[in-house]
Amino acid sequence: MTILEDIKIHDADRHVIEPMDLWTESLGQAFINKVGLNLRFDTVANRLDRTERLGSWADIRLSPQLMLKGKPALKKWNENMQIHAAYKREEKFAEADNQMSLGMDPIKQVQSMGKEVHTASMFPTFAGFIVNNHNLTDDESLQFCNAYNHWLNDYCKNHDRLYGVGLVSRHNPSNLVSQVEQIKRFGWKTIVLRPEVINGKDLGDPEYNAFWDICESSNISIAFHGGTHLQAPTAGSDRFSSHFAMHACAHPMEMQQAFLSLLESGVLHRHPNLKFAFLEAGAGWVPSWLWRLDEICKDDLPNELAHNIAMPPSEYFKRQCWVGVELGEPCLQEVIKMIGSDKLLYGTDFPHPDHLKFDINEFNEKNTGLSSNIIAQVLSGNGLEFFNIGQKK
Numbered sequence: 001m002t003i004l005e006d007i008k009i010h011d012a013d014r015h016v017i018e019p020m021d022l023w024t025e026s027l028g029q030a031f032i033n034k035v036g037l038n039l040r041f042d043t044v045a046n047r048l049d050r051t052e053r054l055g056s057w058a059d060i061r062l063s064p065q066l067m068l069k070g071k072p073a074l075k076k077w078n079e080n081m082q083i084h085a086a087y088k089r090e091e092k093f094a095e096a097d098n099q100m101s102l103g104m105d106p107i108k109q110v111q112s113m114g115k116e117v118h119t120a121s122m123f124p125t126f127a128g129f130i131v132n133n134h135n136l137t138d139d140e141s142l143q144f145c146n147a148y149n150h151w152l153n154d155y156c157k158n159h160d161r162l163y164g165v166g167l168v169s170r171h172n173p174s175n176l177v178s179q180v181e182q183i184k185r186f187g188w189k190t191i192v193l194r195p196e197v198i199n200g201k202d203l204g205d206p207e208y209n210a211f212w213d214i215c216e217s218s219n220i221s222i223a224f225h226g227g228t229h230l231q232a233p234t235a236g237s238d239r240f241s242s243h244f245a246m247h248a249c250a251h252p253m254e255m256q257q258a259f260l261s262l263l264e265s266g267v268l269h270r271h272p273n274l275k276f277a278f279l280e281a282g283a284g285w286v287p288s289w290l291w292r293l294d295e296i297c298k299d300d301l302p303n304e305l306a307h308n309i310a311m312p313p314s315e316y317f318k319r320q321c322w323v324g325v326e327l328g329e330p331c332l333q334e335v336i337k338m339i340g341s342d343k344l345l346y347g348t349d350f351p352h353p354d355h356l357k358f359d360i361n362e363f364n365e366k367n368t369g370l371s372s373n374i375i376a377q378v379l380s381g382n383g384l385e386f387f388n389i390g391q392k393k
Helices: 023-028 028-033 044-054 079-091 095-100 106-113 129-133 138-156 173-186 206-217 243-262 283-300 314-319 333-339 359-366 372-386
Strands: 009-015 038-040 065-068 116-122 160-166 190-193 221-225 278-279 321-324
Touching: 009 160, 009 359, 023 028, 044 079, 044 129, 095 106, 106 116, 106 160, 116 138, 116 173, 116 221, 129 138, 129 243, 138 160, 173 206, 243 278, 243 283, 243 314, 283 314, 314 321, 314 333, 321 333
Parallel strands: 009 116, 116 160, 190 221, 221 278, 278 321
Antiparallel strands: 038 065
């Protein structure tokens, strides 16, 4: 048996799909009506109107649109994008609807992992867009967050291959500590955050200090997971209108700014044992960004941030940060040279339709520059270290 055949893979980025009835059952119909959470379905009349205006190519059924507070939950998810997404769904991902349904049920989720994926850290899909929506009040965001975490606890608690990743509401930083206490009661060792500015506060805001304190003292890791179309300020959304451009910007650029916020504010300096991961943005940005911070920015005004940055920025990253890699991604050798192979993670992103299957042989073929030992690190050991797997759930 080769080392690759013997790997117990940990999926560092696997997703649940939250059913709509989760919110009604947890929060009650009155609350759901108040915040206007519903699905807006395509109608025959809308389809006829769309076809008349745009031509025969628009004659296709659109997926339901999630609505919140009278607005689409996805920012700038316009009609043109919805049409293209409908064709993508029908032509390229015929099995996508079935795969997405697997994410709603923990038994089916485990079955979908098969023998290749041994354990997985479970991230939200729609809950992150809802909880971090800037149109919600502090209390509404918190209620959605609590409902999701309780549902996720039920989802994972009878399946020792599934590890819950807690979600927090950042709308009101004063209740973050109590949210972490609840997450600790669930036995979870990781929290997911969006990298963006949420409700006017970036990650380095002093109001988050108590949050970082309790996460470090509780050995809870922080996983940043971004994406396009959040109803909050996101890199690219202020200047672009195409999904192509916004998607290109949102993932890597928000991660760069998230790391910079933690660095500039002294969060990394004050919390040397707090672990951070930057997921679904690739790793290619890491060498150039750290080189720039080390060689250009830090030396420009060496005393400006001396109280918060006491060593080269790359040393902070190497000490306490991990990054997700993509299949076939270039420059991984440069990434390894900069931060080490022990800081690379791999997640399947299942069951999202752009990442439907995982094949260890495909991973090996598309990352031919990596040794078997490094691949074993990326697919297993590194994830167990970052997510604190092996400790009590």
